[in-house]
Amino acid sequence: MTVAGHGLGRGGAYLGAMELPVQLSKWFAAQGWALHPHQREMLARAGARSTLLIAPTGGGKTLAGFLPTLAELGVSPGKGLHTLYISPLKALTSDIRRNLGRPVEGAELAIRVEDRTGDTGYTARRRQRADPPHILLTTPESLALLLTYEDAPRIFAGLQRVIVDEIHALAESKRGDQLMLQLARLEALCPGLRRVGLSATVEDPAALADWLGAGTGVLLADPGPDPDIAMLEAGAPPWAGGGGRYAIPAILEQVKRHRTTLIFHNTRAQAEIFFRNLWMANDTDLPIGIHHGSLSREQRERVEAAMAAGALRAVVCTGSLDLGIDWGDVDLVIQVGAPKNVKRLVQRIGRANHRYNAPSKALLVPANRMEVVECKAALDAVKARDLDGEPRGRGPRDVLCQHILATACAAGFAADALYAEVASVGAYHDLTRAEFDACLDFVATGGYALRAYDRWQRLMLRGGLWTLRDPRTASVIRQNLGTIIEVETLKVSLRGRGAPLGEIEEAFAATLTPGDTFLIGGEVVRFHGLREMTVEVTRDPGRPPKVAVFNGTKFATSTQLSERILRMFQEGWDLPHHTADWLNLQREVSRLPEPGRLLMESFPHDGREHLCVYGFAGRNAQQTLGLLLTKEMEERGLAPLGFVATDYATLIWGLEKVTALELDRDRLRAGLETWLAGNAVMKRTFRSTAIIAGLIERSHQGRRKSGRQATFSSDILYDTLRRFDPGHLLLEITREEAMRGLVDFGRIEALLDRVGDRVDLVRLDRVSPLAAPLMLEPGRVPIQGAGRERLAEDAANQMLRAAGLR
Amino acid sequence: MDYRFSLQGAALVALPSGALWAPEAALLVVSDLHFGKSERLARRGGVLLPPYETRATLARLDADLEATGARRVICLGDSFDDLASEAEMDEADRLWLLRLMAGREWTWVEGNHDPGPLMLPGAHRAEVALGGLVFRHICTGAVAEVSGHYHPKARLPGRVAPCFLIDTDRVILPAFGTYTGGLWSDAPELRALMAPDALAVLTGKTCLARPMKG
Incomplete structure (x- = not known):
């Protein structure tokens, strides 16, 4: 491991192994930009087969990832794809395209940068396949799709580098496993392909490096100063419930005192309710917005654009803003509700103050008394730089089955070669041949004990290669690619009127009994019944909600935080009196x-x-x-x-x-x-x-x-x-x-x-x-x-x- | 357990399995068996579903025949997922079905997926009139009519299940086949066919009746 900056001079002139084009260096200088040590080090390591850069938010890690590409492409690059950039968020690809466009255009480099996601139009996608740009920005799902086309070898011919952004987030889900299988596929198409992973702070860099690829070098940027983090003084939180409504006056006061504040919530429903209450309390008409995954793309883009333009003083948001987009103006992060996980909290805190080497400022707002305890434990852990995390398991085999099917879409494959390729992926390194064969058998024939029918065949072995029995099924397979499973939802409507109030999960709807009250879109409604695909309700503002709507991600409190809480119960606590009183009452009754x-x-x-x-x-x-x-x-x-x-x-x-x-x-x-x-x-x-x-x-x-x-x-x-x-x-x-x-x-x-x-x-x-x-x-x-x-x-x-x- | 009712003077029993039992005629009626559904999907190059739905359906039919001692059976249409499904039927499954048919008066009513099996014994009819009732695949709106086709399903708290739809003039049977989707009992098509006070009788461990609407 190398610590960035060690032994390197200041300024942007010395570039080690790789030189930036002169125009680009001049343009950087004209902007008053000097490269950070880890950015220079990335240039020095441009030839390395695989590198993992770990840098705090605001450290310019995305630019660090692209610098070797800009250096290699130079002033007048030839044709063909040079670098593939993969991000977990569609929004991030368009943001990166804009950010990368500035130096490329400013320095008058003839480099084509384009993004390709589910939102890209048909014509643009066709053109990209026929004539790929130098730098293509995409998501794991769009890459999976590209790799299923028969002309994939031609599209990716000449590809030199692949950059995986926010890799710490991808590594936590099956999307990451799918992506690593795809990188192995790409490497088979483009021998010599170099990988770069860009990550926020994680608890175990070496494990993440192994996951990215064998022999990955780790580059740790200066983590920056300790964050300025505390619990918000807002009086006593309620005994129960979530949302942090009690803290709205104190939160508004903080918003007024800062340039731009991000207010994180753990669920979309809570973000909605909080936003509505914040808006009603917003007597000085501060411009505020809301951003979460259930909102339409147009709505989210409007908020993102207003944010980027510095037009908003606060954004109420969920995990949808955990990643990506660099907003230099955010100077305060407020976390409403228990953070559940120290690592994620640290990453969220990093959203404040995107200037390198300036401390991030954050406030925690416990939504109820138990969360006061959890927030206190989390604060202690952040101060101790004691991050938590569970070790990753083996590569999931359902993802492998999909990968096998997708590989058959593109062209035939030989089982031996594909097995070798899969076993080269970190998460699948101990996959046995028997396990692989069982997955292949499932994909090809369904893998059933009963073998009565010849036609139970999706793949066929022809001339040593496994191919689709019916090539026309490829389009259906493509539609079903991906590892994100949408939860089935039902619309909620007022009885007798069509306009939907929102959506709830089908599984949640199944637990409701007529008469149950629950919250949706910030109001209390009474459940009457399910009619076809609609949940019928009436407004019932007088009553407390009996059941809360689950929506958005559920996070589990880490082992480490749970242990801290239990120790606190035992060893005594330094907690606000309201929570101390509550715990004392519990001890009494x-x-x-x-x-x-x-x-x-x-x-x-x-x-x-x-x-x-x-x-x-x-x-x-x-x-x-x-x-x-x-x-x-x-x-x-x-x-x-x-x-x-x-x-x-x-x-x-x-x-x-x-x-x-x-x-x-x-x-x-x-x-x-x-x-x-x-x-x-x-x-x-x-x-x-x-x-x-x-x-x-x-x-x-x-x-x-x-x-x-x-x-x-x-x-x-x-x-x-x-x-x-x-x-x-x-x-x-x-x-x-x-x-x-x-x-x-x-x-x-x-x-x-x-x-x-x-x-x-x-x-x-x-x-x-x-x-x-x-x-x-x-x-x-x-x-x-x-x-x-x-x-x-x-x-x-x-x-x-x-x-x-x- | 089961749900007893009368249709135009005929005593009928809705069984928790989704079959209809008419004790006076010693008649068991099942609809939409869809034998060979997974086979048809596989043949068409689509997904490879577990090829066990035919035997799962047969097992349930066997249990009902055993429990009721039925002497007559009417399969109310869409017994096979398509014509080729019959030809492709697994030999063990075919022998099982033949064993169930043996000694019983067995009628295949024509469905929209199949005209009835061509290679199996049993009578083939477009519709059957028996004991004052008429049995056909698709409801025509006639009085004293027993039909299938729509695969109705309904909810109660904690339960979604295929259901019978019953009013004073007619009954619509749930699909008996294992791999069968469904149409919500309050869908416009079904509301148009049934009286406003019709009942939905859910299948499952026990039969549970609820209003079809709401």
């Missing part, structure tokens, strides 16, 4: 969770019995615990109806009171194998896996609108496979995915190790202070058992009576 014990509370609330289990094992493991415990309760006739999991607890509700519940490790572990297969989490995982691996096609919006669903539920396929072909590859992949993602049994075992038999079940006459926030938690999982059967029957009878039919 019940108990506080302890590191070496497991606390459970049982209490009646809102006509149902509740059980709360404070495992502090992170959202996924708490979810699994919910599944395991409800299963146990179902068997014991306790009629559980559903549960919800947060990072620190699982709340289960049902029809019967729980007075004792044993957590037997062997039973939990043995039960996991047999019953896990039948639950909703596995079905949800199977759906994603089946779509990615190409077993089922995505349900496109247009097709769903027809009412008659062209596709039937993936649950039926899951049940059929389990019954008739239990050893099928997709079930194996589903299990693997669930175990590491949604199940996270490892953290349950760690919990059991930690607590042993020290379990305390406290019976209360009402919800405890610590359990109260869970009542508003989104992401409720229904239990399909006796309790729900009883409820469905009651609901059916009520509806019949109401309709005068009984």
